[in-house]
Each structure stands twice: as C-alpha cells, then as structure tokens.
Amino acid sequence: MKLTKWILTGVVAAGSCHNLMAGNFGAEYTTEWQTDFRQRVNWVNLLHLSYSSPTFLGMQLNAASVSIAQTREEAFMHDLQTFSNIEEENLPFALSMLGIGRETEKYSVFFGIRNVNEDYFTSPCTSLFTNSSCGIFPTLSAETPLANYPVASVGFDGKIRWNRWQFQLSVYNGTGNKQLTGKENVFRFCPKSDGILGMTSLNYEYNGSNYFMGFALRSGMLEHHENGNQRPETETAEKECARIIWAYAEQRLSSHCSLLLQYSLRTGTPTGCRRYAGAGIVVQCGKTQGGIVLNWADFVNEKEWAAELTWKIPCLKRGYLQPALHLIRNDVSKGLTGLIRFGYRIVSPLDRLPATTAHSLRIDRSMQKKSTAQFGPNDRSIRPQ
Secondary structure, eight states: OHHHHHHHHHHHHHHHHEEEHGGGEEEEEEEEEESSSSOEEEEEEEEEEEEEEEOSSOOOEEEEEEEEEEEEOOOOSSSSSSOOSOOOOEEEEEEEEEEEEESSSSSSEEEEEEOOGHHHHHHHTTTOOSSGSSOHHHHHHTTTTSOTTOOEEEEEEEEEEEETEEEEEEESSOOOOSSSSSBBBTTTTOOOOOOOOOOOEEEEEEETEEEEEEEEEEEOOOTTTTTTTOOOOOOOOEEEEEEEEEEEEEEEEEETTEEEEEEEEEESSSSSSEEEEEEEEEEEEETTEEEEEEEEEEESSSSHHHHHHHHEEEEEEEEEEEEEEEEEEESOOOOEEEEEEEEEEOOOOTTOOOOHHHHGGGGSSSOSSSSSSSSSSOOOSSOOO
C-alpha cells in the first residue's frame, strides 16, 4: 500500500512540474430537484472537477474529484435500483481519478486511482437515462463494495482497438474507498483483505449500432459481511467469489431512433441481485433527445420493476435541462417519483477535456454528435436499507 501511494505521489509531482499551466482544467456542475408528488422533496448537487496534462514519453496525467451535497438523508421510497444516479450521501471531496495513461488510435492504458464508472457502461443510449441501473448493472454493484461512484480504488485499465472492435481488460482493488489517509484510503491495494476485481469486455460498433459483452470476477467479502468493514492484515474470514456476465445492445433503427436491450446474470454468491434485464427506446429530435426504458431486477429477497420516461434539452451552449419521471414497483412498495436535472460544463479555454477524463462518472457530456446523450452519470451500489 505504501509503495503504491509513493508511486502515485511521484507521478503527480512529475506531472505538476512539467508545464502545469499547459494542462486542461474542467468543471461540471449538476443539480437536481426530486419529488414524490406528495410532500417530500430533495435537492442534490454534484460538482466534478478535472485536470489533465501531458507528462513524459507521450504519457498524460489525469486527475478528477467529486463533491456531493443533498438536503434530505432519508429515501423517498424502498427503491432497490435507485432512481437517481447522482444521489449519494453528502461528501465534501473525494478523488475519482489520479494517475497516468497513454492513448492512441489503436490502444490506451491507464494506471492509478479510478472507478469502474470511467471504464464500463458508458455507451450513448444508456447515458441518457437517470436510473442507476442504466449504468453499472445491479448484478455487479448491489451489496458489493467495488470502486463504484463515488468511491474509487487503485487499478489498471487497458483497451485495444482494431477496425470496429474493442477489447478491454481492467483490474481493481476489490474494495473502493473515498478517504485520503488511514485504512480506508484510495491509495490502498490489499487483495488479501480487500479482495480483487477483474473485468473484461468485447465491444463492436457498426453503422451507428453498438454491442457489448462482458465478464467480471470478484473475490472478497461482501459489503454486508460481519467482517466486511474490518481491515486487519491477519483476517482469515472466508471470502466470496462472484461471477457476473452481461450483454447489451444499442441497435440503430433509423437516423433518429435506437433500440436498447440489456441483460446480466450473477452467480457464485447467495445475496444481492441475481438477474437483471432492461429494454428501451431512445429518440433524437433535432438537438433534443428523449427516451423510455423499463428495467427488471431479481434480488435474492424480492423483485423490482422500474420504468423511466425522460427528455433532455440543451441550453446555454454547454448546459442541459432534463426532466424525468420514474414509476417503481417491488414487493414492498410502489410509487411515482420525478426529478428535474440541470447540468453545465466548463472547460479550459486551451482545449477540450481528454476522452479519459470526459468519461468520468458517466456524466452526460455536452451534446456530441457521435455520443448523442452525453451528460448523465450512471449507477452506483444499491442504497443501504
């Protein structure tokens, strides 16, 4: 752990000393007003700061952080999949990325602190929706303490591209953290006590359609384990092994319409979400974009259906306004919730943010032609009940 921390500290120092002012600074602010259409409301705010700078041998230093503030601590309802993908406990500051990488047309590599949200489930159609399950599927995130928004961990990510194909392989510390010191700091890499997470995916793009298939293997204690929050190096508690497979497609039906299909299966653990499926339609109408999606999640103790209807309207050049309506039903409760989200992105006048930084948190990026629904972060672990 100490060696990893010193390596990353050295990288940051080297990057900072190498023409700091030539780097790119960026800020993204997202604010959201939520209601259950009765008497309960919530106001959520997310600030994402980022910095990137060239260093040496064609490498690039990337850094990013998140800050979260909301006015309500209690949940509106017993929603297992979490209808808002930016809602989290108040967090003044947490690193979401810090490390070095290199990117070319044929490959990219990165080593340092990052989270799963930066590498997976960042496709154009899924980025439109605000429901968390349109990001990291609950088969992977539910009751698993992985490096998922807003926490991060030390990891490695590599991508190889050829023609329309892309192969991706990543390895992370099995438990994500948000502290800068102590045994719960993001510099920690201890597979013996924290477990380890490996992920891989194969992606194919053709004629505006995108197809994804992936596999994840995590060995380590689950989030609810009685020893799951303890970090003694001599810990001998039996660890669980979770295997998750997923596949989803974004099939282009016309120049203005795409079909979204999702499926995921989890084996090897007796808890969390065992199966997940989703289907939706995304429509582009001029500069605006809307869609509807229906999600189904099979948890060990109950099942949940969730539907979302949303529309995104660009405004103020780098901003957007997005209302969304969620209908949620599970074995415990059912209800209707709504939200209105506003996001605005500020970038350095020197250049736009690099692709590796722009994917952080899967926040919808300003309306890019290729990724039609950028600006919308996706998913995190299931909210503790």
